[in-house]
Amino acid sequence: MLKLQGRDIYLATLEREHCHTLWREAEYDWANPTEPPNIGHSEEKADAWFDEIQKLQGERNLRLGIFSNDGTVLGDVALQDIDRTNRSCTLGMGIARLANRGKGYGQQALALILDYAFRFLGLERVSASTLAPNTGAQRSLLKAGFLLEGTERQAVYLDGHRVDRLNYALLREEWRTP
Ligand SMILES: CC(C)(COP(=O)(O)OP(=O)(O)OC[C@H]1O[C@@H](n2cnc3c(N)ncnc32)[C@H](O)[C@@H]1OP(=O)(O)O)[C@@H](O)C(=O)NCCC(=O)NCCS
Numbered sequence: 001m002l003k004l005q006g007r008d009i010y011l012a013t014l015e016r017e018h019c020h021t022l023w024r025e026a027e028y029d030w031a032n033p034t035e036p037p038n039i040g041h042s043e044e045k046a047d048a049w050f051d052e053i054q055k056l057q058g059e060r061n062l063r064l065g066i067f068s069n070d071g072t073v074l075g076d077v078a079l080q081d082i083d084r085t086n087r088s089c090t091l092g093m094g095i096a097r098l099a100n101r102g103k104g105y106g107q108q109a110l111a112l113i114l115d116y117a118f119r120f121l122g123l124e125r126v127s128a129s130t131l132a133p134n135t136g137a138q139r140s141l142l143k144a145g146f147l148l149e150g151t152e153r154q155a156v157y158l159d160g161h162r163v164d165r166l167n168y169a170l171l172r173e174e175w176r177t178p
Pocket of ligand 1: 075100104105130141
């Protein structure tokens with residue numbers, strides 16, 4: 001089993017039970033919105049999510065759970081659409097419960113997965129996108145060293161408004177091992 005150890009958290013394989021917990025606990029933050037809102041789905045969908053993770057794992061994606069050191073699953077982080085020709089991928093990350101956000105877990109998870117992406121997988125570029133109103137995710141990406149590359153103006157319809165999608169990326173040579 002893959003386990004990447006940080007200070008307060010570790011990254012490890014997500015089992016079906018963890019997917020159920022994350023599905024149940026996921027809270028949508030309208031102050032820091034993401035797309036698409038993963039709300040209104042039955043917990044049964046957690047099984048489909050787990051199956052999809054298994055199908056893509058090691059091929060196109062590497063998705064790991066974010067666990068506190070006592071083994072509680074807090075969220076997940078993923079290298080997605082891994083492109084071995086261009087040595088690039090996109091990043092996705094989420095901490096399920098609002099109460100667990102802003103406590104530094106995401107930053108530690110980012111450090112671990114980026115280290116794995118650049119050093120172990122030999123990737124050269126990791127990109128990530130977020131919505132303009134999601135200032136929390138933007139702070140998180142900037143803190144990890146990502147740079148804003150572009151804005152897709154009014155790309156997403158959200159809660160009665162059209163909002164911009166911001167595209168960030170981090171290159172291997174810009175990555176500073178924590
Ligand atoms: C984005 C997310 C993964 C960041 O993880 P996190 O554990 O909350 O972030 P951290 O505690 O490591 O914070 C890193 C920085 O971002 C800021 N930040 C991130 N998310 C924040 C939030 N929701 N509210 C306030 N600040 C936030 C922190 O204040 C911190 O900056 P600082 O040190 O200058 O204060 C998490 O907030 C989350 O799951 N959000 C919902 C899903 C999402 O937006 N995903 C997009 C990923 S591109």
